[in-house]
Amino acid sequence: MVRDVPAPTGSDAGGLDPLASMVNEYWTPVYRMLYQLTGDSHDTEDLTQETFLRAMDRLESFQTGTNMRAWLFRIAANAYFDVHRKRKRLKIASLAEDLVGTTPQPGEWLEISEQCALLKAAMAELSETTRTVFHLRVTEDLSFRAIGEVLDTSEEAARWHMHQARTKLLQKMAKST
Amino acid sequence: MELCEQTRDWLLHAEDASRESCPSLDLGEHLKSCYACGQLATEIKMMEQAWRTMPVPPACHQAQAAFLREFAQRKPTVAPVVYKLRFRPRMSRWAVAAMLLLTAGLAGWLFLPDNQVRAADDVVGRLIEWNLDLAQASTLEARNRLYATRQPGLHTAVHQEDLPAEDRALAESLLDNGVTLVSLVDPMGEADRFTDLADRVLDRADSAAKKGNSNETTRLVVHYRRLVEKGINANLDKVRASPALDGDKKRRLDKHLLRDEKRLKKLETLLDQAPEASRREIRRTMEVSRKKHDHKTSKGKKG
Numbered sequence: 001m002v003r004d005v006p007a008p009t010g011s012d013a014g015g016l017d018p019l020a021s022m023v024n025e026y027w028t029p030v031y032r033m034l035y036q037l038t039g040d041s042h043d044t045e046d047l048t049q050e051t052f053l054r055a056m057d058r059l060e061s062f063q064t065g066t067n068m069r070a071w072l073f074r075i076a077a078n079a080y081f082d083v084h085r086k087r088k089r090l091k092i093a094s095l096a097e098d099l100v101g102t103t104p105q106p107g108e109w110l111e112i113s114e115q116c117a118l119l120k121a122a123m124a125e126l127s128e129t130t131r132t133v134f135h136l137r138v139t140e141d142l143s144f145r146a147i148g149e150v151l152d153t154s155e156e157a158a159r160w161h162m163h164q165a166r167t168k169l170l171q172k173m174a175k176s177t
Numbered sequence: 178m179e180l181c182e183q184t185r186d187w188l189l190h191a192e193d194a195s196r197e198s199c200p201s202l203d204l205g206e207h208l209k210s211c212y213a214c215g216q217l218a219t220e221i222k223m224m225e226q227a228w229r230t231m232p233v234p235p236a237c238h239q240a241q242a243a244f245l246r247e248f249a250q251r252k253p254t255v256a257p258v259v260y261k262l263r264f265r266p267r268m269s270r271w272a273v274a275a276m277l278l279l280t281a282g283l284a285g286w287l288f289l290p291d292n293q294v295r296a297a298d299d300v301v302g303r304l305i306e307w308n309l310d311l312a313q314a315s316t317l318e319a320r321n322r323l324y325a326t327r328q329p330g331l332h333t334a335v336h337q338e339d340l341p342a343e344d345r346a347l348a349e350s351l352l353d354n355g356v357t358l359v360s361l362v363d364p365m366g367e368a369d370r371f372t373d374l375a376d377r378v379l380d381r382a383d384s385a386a387k388k389g390n391s392n393e394t395t396r397l398v399v400h401y402r403r404l405v406e407k408g409i410n411a412n413l414d415k416v417r418a419s420p421a422l423d424g425d426k427k428r429r430l431d432k433h434l435l436r437d438e439k440r441l442k443k444l445e446t447l448l449d450q451a452p453e454a455s456r457r458e459i460r461r462t463m464e465v466s467r468k469k470h471d472h473k474t475s476k477g478k479k480g
Contacts, residue, residue: 020245024337027241028329032233041236049244119227137192138225139325144192163189166221173224 030076036135051076073150122172134165180207184214194221300334304351309407311358320359364415371408391452402462437470
């Protein structure tokens with residue numbers, strides 16, 4: 001087929017650059033969010049890939065200037081709930097396996113590793129939404145309003161879940177020590 | 178009792194359960210004075226810190242690399258199209274004007290003194306800025322937040338981008354320095370480590386200048402200046418300002434003065450051998466270094 005159009009420039013070819021930049025910047029936060037939901041590396045990998053593929057499909061709908069990270073979290077959360085609606089428990093064993101052999105991060109110099117394992121186990125007992133609210137607030141520093149948008153709920157509900165998370169986690173950590 | 182309940186309720190609901198974010202003076206004062214409520218605030222803080230700094234499973238980075246490789250190998254599904262190029266025998270006036278503007282802009286970008294050499298655009302530049310941001314954060318909590326949000330992307334960039342060997346070694350050192358910065362707030366130790374990094378960057382600038390590479394020399398000199406201003410000098414100022422300035426710290430401060438002098442001499446040598454295009458940045462760096470050195474020397478004499 002011959003078209004009478006100007007020759008394409010390098011930047012028009014492939015469409016990989018926007019994906020690569022998005023992946024490089026947001027893969028880890030998205031992976032981390034999904035990992036605390038699934039507790040399984042394989043499921044997390046599949047869901048993270050699915051998230052970025054969906055994001056590429058919907059990139060035109062993303063409003064430039066708004067929070068891309070929160071937008072990706074929303075896609076990730078929907079991907080998770082689409083696939084794992086019936087799951088109710090984390091695989092605690094696989095969380096413990098993944099902890100072995102990891103490069104120590106700075107927080108671990110301040111925190112006893114046993115307490116980390118206790119915290120993970122305590123998180124596993126929370127509901128998915130409560131866990132996710134806690135994670136997004138503490139690790140990703142999203143406001144309750146942004147968290148509400150990610151999880152398709154209200155700001156007040158996100159605040160309530162945070163209350164639940166803190167209360168239950170503190171209770172469980174206190175019982176374990 | 179009522180105030181305890183209000184404080185507890187606030188701590189459990191708050192976006193930021195810290196004393197600094199208390200919505201009222203009463204709650205803030207109560208949090209300071211009540212042991213139980215203070216203890217609760219501390220427990221929440223430690224618990225959240227522990228979660229925030231949990232390591233990412235190693236599978237994360239492997240999965241990322243695998244995902245990018247897979248998509249780099251995918252072939253486009255659209256049928257190839259043959260394009261017939263338009264050929265214009267004469268350039269229009271607008272095209273000529275656009276080219277002149279582009280050339281002028283490019284020349285300005287290369288030669289303006291407050292140049293837009295975007296040192297922070299490259300991986301090493303971004304790592305340096307990240308290290309300096311960490312050093313400027315005064316609490317471990319703030320540093321850990323910066324670490325958690327930016328380290329993964331930087332780590333990936335270092336391991337995926339095609340960096341020259343020397344840049345890669347420097348990048349790895351900056352990543353390691355990031356780890357050290359979040360384990361302890363120690364201005365003197367930080368000044369020492371930033372000094373080592375600055376020395377390495379200056380040596381690299383020297384090599385680049387000898388090869389006649391003005392862009393590389395300029396880039397490295399800008400990095401060096403940032404390390405000196407925000408990494409070394411800012412930390413040494415904190416050390417000098419601290420009330421507990423013992424003999425050991427004073428000796429170490431004196432050593433820094435000597436190293437400062439050596440670096441100034443290196444900059445003078447660099448100025449002589451550097452390509453013309455990079456001399457402006459070198460002179461600017463020397464001015465900054467001289468002013469600070471003279472100030473430190475005079476303070477030392479008075480103190």
